Amino acid sequence: MNIEERQSLQQKVYIHLKEAINEQIYKPGDILNERKVSAELEVSRTPVREAFKALEAEDVVEYIPYRGVMVKSLSVDDLKHIFQIREALEILVIKLAIDKINNETIRRLQQCVQSQEDLKDNAGNRIQEFIKLDMEFHNILADTSDNPFLKQLILDMRDKVARLGITALYSGPQRFYETIDEHRAIVSALKADDSKLSLQAMEQHIRNTYDNAMRYIETLSK
Structure with a gap:
Protein backbone atom coordinates (compact mmCIF):
# COMPACT_ATOMS: atom_id res chain seq x y z
CA MET A 1 0.00 0.00 0.00
CA ASN A 2 1.46 3.39 -1.03
CA ILE A 3 1.37 6.56 1.08
CA GLU A 4 -1.74 7.99 -0.65
CA GLU A 5 -3.70 4.78 -0.15
CA ARG A 6 -2.68 4.61 3.53
CA GLN A 7 -3.67 8.25 4.10
CA SER A 8 -7.00 7.67 2.35
CA LEU A 9 -7.73 4.63 4.52
CA GLN A 10 -6.77 6.52 7.68
CA GLN A 11 -9.13 9.36 6.62
CA LYS A 12 -12.01 6.92 6.11
CA VAL A 13 -11.46 5.43 9.56
CA TYR A 14 -11.20 8.91 11.08
CA ILE A 15 -14.46 10.05 9.45
CA HIS A 16 -16.25 6.86 10.55
CA LEU A 17 -15.12 7.27 14.17
CA LYS A 18 -15.93 10.97 14.32
CA GLU A 19 -19.41 10.45 12.90
CA ALA A 20 -20.00 7.58 15.32
CA ILE A 21 -18.99 9.84 18.22
CA ASN A 22 -21.13 12.75 17.00
CA GLU A 23 -24.15 10.48 16.53
CA GLN A 24 -23.68 9.02 20.01
CA ILE A 25 -22.87 5.50 18.82
CA TYR A 26 -19.74 5.99 20.91
CA LYS A 27 -20.69 8.04 23.97
CA PRO A 28 -18.60 10.16 26.35
CA GLY A 29 -16.65 7.83 28.63
CA ASP A 30 -16.69 4.91 26.18
CA ILE A 31 -13.37 3.16 25.65
CA LEU A 32 -12.42 2.61 22.00
CA ASN A 33 -10.49 -0.59 21.55
CA GLU A 34 -8.00 -0.49 18.69
CA ARG A 35 -8.28 -4.19 17.93
CA LYS A 36 -12.09 -4.18 18.05
CA VAL A 37 -12.43 -1.14 15.80
CA SER A 38 -9.99 -2.58 13.25
CA ALA A 39 -11.97 -5.84 13.21
CA GLU A 40 -15.29 -4.02 12.81
CA LEU A 41 -13.99 -1.92 9.91
CA GLU A 42 -11.95 -4.79 8.44
CA VAL A 43 -8.75 -2.75 8.34
CA SER A 44 -5.35 -3.15 9.93
CA ARG A 45 -4.68 -1.54 13.28
CA THR A 46 -2.33 1.09 11.79
CA PRO A 47 -5.01 3.37 10.23
CA VAL A 48 -7.11 3.00 13.39
CA ARG A 49 -4.15 4.07 15.52
CA GLU A 50 -3.53 7.04 13.21
CA ALA A 51 -7.22 8.02 13.35
CA PHE A 52 -7.10 7.87 17.16
CA LYS A 53 -4.11 10.24 17.12
CA ALA A 54 -5.98 12.70 14.87
CA LEU A 55 -9.02 12.64 17.16
CA GLU A 56 -6.79 13.08 20.21
CA ALA A 57 -5.21 16.15 18.57
CA GLU A 58 -8.72 17.59 18.20
CA ASP A 59 -9.43 16.91 21.89
CA VAL A 60 -12.23 14.49 20.97
CA VAL A 61 -10.63 11.48 22.69
CA GLU A 62 -7.87 10.98 25.24
CA TYR A 63 -5.47 8.14 25.93
CA ILE A 64 -5.99 6.48 29.31
CA PRO A 65 -2.99 4.38 30.42
CA TYR A 66 -3.73 0.65 30.70
CA ARG A 67 -7.28 1.20 29.41
CA GLY A 68 -7.16 2.63 25.90
CA VAL A 69 -8.64 5.59 24.10
CA MET A 70 -11.66 7.20 25.77
CA VAL A 71 -14.26 9.52 24.26
CA LYS A 72 -13.95 12.79 26.18
CA SER A 73 -16.86 14.29 28.10
CA LEU A 74 -18.12 17.87 28.02
CA SER A 75 -19.97 19.72 30.77
Missing part, protein backbone atom coordinates in the same frame (compact mmCIF):
# COMPACT_ATOMS: atom_id res chain seq x y z
CA VAL A 76 -23.04 21.96 30.82
CA ASP A 77 -20.68 24.92 31.24
CA ASP A 78 -18.92 23.77 28.09
CA LEU A 79 -22.26 23.92 26.25
CA LYS A 80 -22.77 27.52 27.41
CA HIS A 81 -19.30 28.55 26.28
CA ILE A 82 -19.65 26.75 22.94
CA PHE A 83 -22.91 28.56 22.17
CA GLN A 84 -21.39 31.91 23.10
CA ILE A 85 -18.76 31.28 20.45
CA ARG A 86 -21.20 29.87 17.93
CA GLU A 87 -23.49 32.89 18.24
CA ALA A 88 -20.59 35.22 17.44
CA LEU A 89 -19.51 33.05 14.50
CA GLU A 90 -22.98 32.72 12.96
CA ILE A 91 -23.53 36.49 13.23
CA LEU A 92 -20.20 37.05 11.50
CA VAL A 93 -21.36 34.70 8.73
CA ILE A 94 -24.40 36.92 8.13
CA LYS A 95 -22.23 40.06 8.08
CA LEU A 96 -19.93 38.54 5.47
CA ALA A 97 -22.63 36.83 3.42
CA ILE A 98 -25.27 39.57 3.22
CA ASP A 99 -23.67 41.30 0.23
CA LYS A 100 -23.02 38.01 -1.57
CA ILE A 101 -26.53 36.56 -1.33
CA ASN A 102 -28.07 35.99 -4.77
CA ASN A 103 -31.24 34.38 -6.09
CA GLU A 104 -29.59 30.94 -6.29
CA THR A 105 -28.52 31.11 -2.65
CA ILE A 106 -32.05 32.11 -1.60
CA ARG A 107 -33.45 29.24 -3.67
CA ARG A 108 -31.14 26.72 -1.98
CA LEU A 109 -31.99 28.05 1.48
CA GLN A 110 -35.72 27.90 0.73
CA GLN A 111 -35.40 24.37 -0.64
CA CYS A 112 -33.59 23.30 2.55
CA VAL A 113 -36.33 24.79 4.74
CA GLN A 114 -39.00 23.13 2.60
CA SER A 115 -37.30 19.76 3.11
CA GLN A 116 -37.47 20.37 6.85
CA GLU A 117 -41.13 21.31 6.47
CA ASP A 118 -41.78 18.00 4.72
CA LEU A 119 -40.17 16.16 7.62
CA LYS A 120 -41.61 18.07 10.56
CA ASP A 121 -44.62 15.87 11.35
CA ASN A 122 -42.42 12.78 11.48
CA ALA A 123 -39.17 14.44 12.51
CA GLY A 124 -39.09 12.70 15.89
CA ASN A 125 -38.49 9.41 14.07
CA ARG A 126 -36.10 10.93 11.55
CA ILE A 127 -34.22 13.35 13.74
CA GLN A 128 -30.82 12.74 12.11
CA GLU A 129 -32.27 13.74 8.73
CA PHE A 130 -33.68 16.92 10.25
CA ILE A 131 -30.32 17.69 11.90
CA LYS A 132 -28.48 17.19 8.60
CA LEU A 133 -30.86 19.64 6.91
CA ASP A 134 -30.21 22.12 9.72
CA MET A 135 -26.48 21.72 9.11
CA GLU A 136 -27.02 22.17 5.37
CA PHE A 137 -28.90 25.43 5.98
CA HIS A 138 -26.06 26.89 8.03
CA ASN A 139 -23.41 25.48 5.69
CA ILE A 140 -24.99 27.26 2.71
CA LEU A 141 -24.65 30.54 4.57
CA ALA A 142 -21.11 29.72 5.72
CA ASP A 143 -20.11 28.89 2.14
CA THR A 144 -21.58 32.22 0.97
CA SER A 145 -19.44 34.08 3.52
CA ASP A 146 -16.47 32.89 1.44
CA ASN A 147 -14.37 32.28 4.55
CA PRO A 148 -13.36 28.61 4.85
CA PHE A 149 -11.72 29.15 8.24
CA LEU A 150 -14.97 30.56 9.63
CA LYS A 151 -16.92 27.61 8.27
CA GLN A 152 -14.50 25.15 9.88
CA LEU A 153 -14.78 26.90 13.24
CA ILE A 154 -18.58 26.60 13.10
CA LEU A 155 -18.33 22.91 12.20
CA ASP A 156 -15.97 22.38 15.13
CA MET A 157 -18.48 24.01 17.51
CA ARG A 158 -21.29 21.84 16.18
CA ASP A 159 -19.17 18.73 16.62
CA LYS A 160 -18.53 19.64 20.25
CA VAL A 161 -22.25 20.03 20.94
CA ALA A 162 -22.96 16.71 19.20
CA ARG A 163 -20.51 14.98 21.54
CA LEU A 164 -22.68 16.05 24.46
CA GLY A 165 -25.49 13.97 22.99
CA ILE A 166 -27.66 17.06 23.20
CA THR A 167 -29.68 18.78 20.54
CA ALA A 168 -32.37 21.38 21.10
CA LEU A 169 -34.64 19.21 18.98
CA TYR A 170 -34.83 16.70 21.84
CA SER A 171 -36.69 19.30 23.92
CA GLY A 172 -39.93 18.37 22.14
CA PRO A 173 -41.81 18.38 18.81
CA GLN A 174 -42.51 22.10 19.11
CA ARG A 175 -38.82 22.82 18.49
CA PHE A 176 -39.08 21.34 14.98
CA TYR A 177 -41.74 23.91 14.08
CA GLU A 178 -39.85 26.73 15.79
CA THR A 179 -36.65 25.89 13.93
CA ILE A 180 -38.45 26.04 10.59
CA ASP A 181 -40.05 29.38 11.46
CA GLU A 182 -36.69 30.79 12.55
CA HIS A 183 -35.00 29.59 9.37
CA ARG A 184 -37.79 31.16 7.30
CA ALA A 185 -37.30 34.45 9.16
CA ILE A 186 -33.59 34.41 8.32
CA VAL A 187 -34.26 33.70 4.64
CA SER A 188 -36.96 36.38 4.47
CA ALA A 189 -34.63 39.01 5.94
CA LEU A 190 -31.80 38.02 3.60
CA LYS A 191 -34.13 38.10 0.58
CA ALA A 192 -35.18 41.61 1.57
CA ASP A 193 -31.49 42.55 1.84
CA ASP A 194 -32.16 43.79 5.37
CA SER A 195 -28.85 43.47 7.21
CA LYS A 196 -30.16 44.50 10.63
CA LEU A 197 -33.14 42.14 10.50
CA SER A 198 -30.94 39.29 9.20
CA LEU A 199 -28.55 39.68 12.12
CA GLN A 200 -31.43 39.83 14.61
CA ALA A 201 -33.05 36.71 13.11
CA MET A 202 -29.83 34.70 13.30
CA GLU A 203 -29.07 35.89 16.84
CA GLN A 204 -32.57 34.92 17.99
CA HIS A 205 -32.30 31.52 16.30
CA ILE A 206 -29.02 30.62 18.02
CA ARG A 207 -30.23 31.84 21.41
CA ASN A 208 -33.48 29.88 21.08
CA THR A 209 -31.48 26.80 20.13
CA TYR A 210 -29.32 27.21 23.24
CA ASP A 211 -32.32 27.81 25.52
CA ASN A 212 -34.06 24.68 24.27
CA ALA A 213 -30.90 22.59 24.59
CA MET A 214 -30.58 23.72 28.20
CA ARG A 215 -34.26 22.96 28.78
CA TYR A 216 -33.64 19.43 27.57
CA ILE A 217 -30.70 19.07 29.96
CA GLU A 218 -32.92 20.22 32.84
CA THR A 219 -35.47 17.51 32.05
CA LEU A 220 -32.73 14.88 32.21
CA SER A 221 -31.70 15.99 35.69
CA LYS A 222 -35.21 15.73 37.17
